Amino acid sequence: MRVIQSLQAMQRQALKWRAERRTIGFVPTMGYLHEGHLSLVRRARRAVGPNGVVVVSIYVNPTQFGPQEDLARYPRDLPRDLQLCRGAGVDVVFTPSDEAMYPGRATGDYSTYVVEEQLSRGMEGASRPTHFRGVTTVVAKLFLLVQPHVAVFGEKDYQQAAIIRRMTRDLNFPLRIVVAPTCREADGLAMSSRNKYLTPEQRQQAVCLYRALCHAREIVRQAPHPVDAHQLRIKLRQEIEARPEARVDYIEFFDPDTLRPQARVMPGHRMALAVWVGTTRLIDNAAL
Numbered sequence: 001m002r003v004i005q006s007l008q009a010m011q012r013q014a015l016k017w018r019a020e021r022r023t024i025g026f027v028p029t030m031g032y033l034h035e036g037h038l039s040l041v042r043r044a045r046r047a048v049g050p051n052g053v054v055v056v057s058i059y060v061n062p063t064q065f066g067p068q069e070d071l072a073r074y075p076r077d078l079p080r081d082l083q084l085c086r087g088a089g090v091d092v093v094f095t096p097s098d099e100a101m102y103p104g105r106a107t108g109d110y111s112t113y114v115v116e117e118q119l120s121r122g123m124e125g126a127s128r129p130t131h132f133r134g135v136t137t138v139v140a141k142l143f144l145l146v147q148p149h150v151a152v153f154g155e156k157d158y159q160q161a162a163i164i165r166r167m168t169r170d171l172n173f174p175l176r177i178v179v180a181p182t183c184r185e186a187d188g189l190a191m192s193s194r195n196k197y198l199t200p201e202q203r204q205q206a207v208c209l210y211r212a213l214c215h216a217r218e219i220v221r222q223a224p225h226p227v228d229a230h231q232l233r234i235k236l237r238q239e240i241e242a243r244p245e246a247r248v249d250y251i252e253f254f255d256p257d258t259l260r261p262q263a264r265v266m267p268g269h270r271m272a273l274a275v276w277v278g279t280t281r282l283i284d285n286a287a288l
């Protein structure tokens, strides 16, 4: 396994692979890898076949964090990440620096961003107004550097995956986006690098996101008519906030393709939620 830091070296390697007609699979990450990331690597490997190559990027992208968010304390452990990538059969780990990715940004001299203007308005976009501009910008840059034929994203970040799909279509990136299922702990908590922030008590309470998704699905599937979103939201909020450290940021019911909020919820719609557990903000989503 090779570790590449330089942008030029990454792009040169990618173009060489393309010239050799090798299929490039790509898994962008912010590191602190867990089983969820490794499942994306396995999915990428499956997509590219035996003659293909898999690239994982590890880059904590500063532009997707708001000024009050957890950029400085975001968990990092590169040696462990490299070991996990080696074990998973990754061909190249790409670890660019901030200076290389955003030249001049420290002195206010970086000025080009990629913005998706529809799907990024609600949910995460409403709570974190500059988040998706950072995500689409870094992912577009990574696509240009890694030149993948297929890129794999996790369904846990459903809105992110939808926005990246849209960006890929709108900007004509010649690649296929694959969205892989969410990996969960035994009690249902979605795997996330941010779970590391939770104290043991908070970790127990954090299962409330998954429980809310399951309960909503049960209600919607059993109801003889579409369910009123406002009433359902109130009920789920009460259940979640019965946990001492859990506070709902948002609960949304939406169309899985357009992400449009739905006032009357039916099977086939999707639910997403963001919940603060102590000082940790967790997200999750599922089909209803």
Ligand code: PAF
Pocket: 028, 029, 030, 059, 061, 064, 135, 138, 139, 157, 160
């Ligand atoms: O999902 C993530 O880990 C990040 O948002 C991504 C896609 C790697 C961009 O920084």
